[in-house]
Amino acid sequence: MIIVMKADTQPDSPELAQVIQMAEGYPGVSTQIHRIEGATRSVTEIYLLGSTGVVPIEPFEEFTSVERVVRVTEKFRSIGRHGVGLEAHGFDYNGVHFSQDNLHVFPGVCAVDEPHNVEAMFAALKEHGVVTSRAGAYKPRTSPYDFQGNGADCLPFVFELAGKYGIKVVAMEITHESHIDEIQAALASSGQATGVLVQIGTRNAQNFELLKVVGQQTELPVLFKRGMGITLEESLNACEYVASGGNRRIIFALRGMKTNLGDPHRNFVDFAHVPVVKRLSRLPVCIDPSHSVGSRAMSPEGLLDIFNVTAQGVIAGANMVLVDFHPNPEQALCDGPQALLMDELPRYLEDVRIVRAAYEERVAKIATPPTQGG
Ligand code: PEP
Ligand code: MN
Numbered sequence: 001m002i003i004v005m006k007a008d009t010q011p012d013s014p015e016l017a018q019v020i021q022m023a024e025g026y027p028g029v030s031t032q033i034h035r036i037e038g039a040t041r042s043v044t045e046i047y048l049l050g051s052t053g054v055v056p057i058e059p060f061e062e063f064t065s066v067e068r069v070v071r072v073t074e075k076f077r078s079i080g081r082h083g084v085g086l087e088a089h090g091f092d093y094n095g096v097h098f099s100q101d102n103l104h105v106f107p108g109v110c111a112v113d114e115p116h117n118v119e120a121m122f123a124a125l126k127e128h129g130v131v132t133s134r135a136g137a138y139k140p141r142t143s144p145y146d147f148q149g150n151g152a153d154c155l156p157f158v159f160e161l162a163g164k165y166g167i168k169v170v171a172m173e174i175t176h177e178s179h180i181d182e183i184q185a186a187l188a189s190s191g192q193a194t195g196v197l198v199q200i201g202t203r204n205a206q207n208f209e210l211l212k213v214v215g216q217q218t219e220l221p222v223l224f225k226r227g228m229g230i231t232l233e234e235s236l237n238a239c240e241y242v243a244s245g246g247n248r249r250i251i252f253a254l255r256g257m258k259t260n261l262g263d264p265h266r267n268f269v270d271f272a273h274v275p276v277v278k279r280l281s282r283l284p285v286c287i288d289p290s291h292s293v294g295s296r297a298m299s300p301e302g303l304l305d306i307f308n309v310t311a312q313g314v315i316a317g318a319n320m321v322l323v324d325f326h327p328n329p330e331q332a333l334c335d336g337p338q339a340l341l342m343d344e345l346p347r348y349l350e351d352v353r354i355v356r357a358a359y360e361e362r363v364a365k366i367a368t369p370p371t372q373g374g
Pocket of ligand 2: 110291334335
């Protein structure tokens with residue numbers, strides 16, 4: 001059961017304490033408090049855990065400080081909307097707000113190689129006012145003989161350069177729980193020069209022990225990538241492992257599905273699922289056009305397929321775009337052939353801006369106004 005408090009209820013208010021006291025008065029019931037940072041308002045939610053089946057809704061609805069009481073459905077307990085339009089889980093991290101209502105582009109290198117390439121990347125982002133990027137240090141590769149990433153060794157220069165160029169959040173995949181400690185230690189040594197969005201790659205989408213570990217730490221938010229060969233429901237359940245551990249600062253990423261029916265793209269592009277994930281879950285939704293398309297193929301009118309599928313995700317309301325760029329793709333140690341080039345960055349960002357504006361116009365002029373919730 002979830003009790004949604006009215007928006008003006010402060011976390012330390014007597015009204016909140018009263019409701020918690022009543023909830024914990026029921027045998028076998030404990031509570032957890034969550035703060036939801038929305039675009040226009042922030043709300044406090046009280047989660048009732050344990051034997052809640054016999055707890056009635058009505059006494060809680062009588063509090064003037066309570067907005068509504070929601071019985072949690074079995075499906076997607078922590079991340080789901082429970083059919084009643086619970087608000088999305090917006091959150092702030094290192095000065096950047098993530099929610100189902102806004103959009104951030106994370107252009108960056110697939111894998112960290114030489115410091116000068118990382119520096120050229122971050123410098124270009126600064127020039128264009130972008131404060132979010134990607135940089136892979138730990139790479140899960142299909143072949144053990146392929147480059148596995150520069151690991152912990154590259155973290156000091158990546159974080160220092162991020163700080164130098166004002167990058168606030170770097171998305172970085174981890175493949176083992178020890179990588180969280182390595183990242184946190186390097187962030188501390190850098191004087192918290194930047195922040196890290198911990199990425200769980202598609203190959204680890206059902207690595208439940210890893211998901212539990214990233215869920216049990218709450219310092220770093222999580223970018224969860226949909227499993228490439230499992231159902232959407234299974235991927236959302238995998239996210240529940242993170243959320244149920246205590247970390248609800250999760251972004252759900254679509255990155256294409258593995259099937260030869262998607263040829264000639266590397267994966268079958270699944271960005272029609274952006275609004276589906278926004279409807280089923282409270283999580284901001286990311287798209288990864290680079291790992292979906294996997295090449296620099298171009299349409300006859302001169303738009304790269306990566307631009308076209310980005311537009312498909314953004315016009316459907318995506319909240320984050322993770323996209324591979326490289327200053328010198330011929331030097332890239334991973335995924336060079338799909339990387340966009342530095343001189344394509346301004347046009348890419350302009351394209352995203354055009355399409356996001358079209359999405360916002362669609363919502364303003366075409367959408368049916370919501371009847372409840374946010
Ligand atoms: C990546 O983003 O570098 C990556 C390996 O992606 P995925 O897990 O989606 O294949
Ligand atoms: Mn890659």
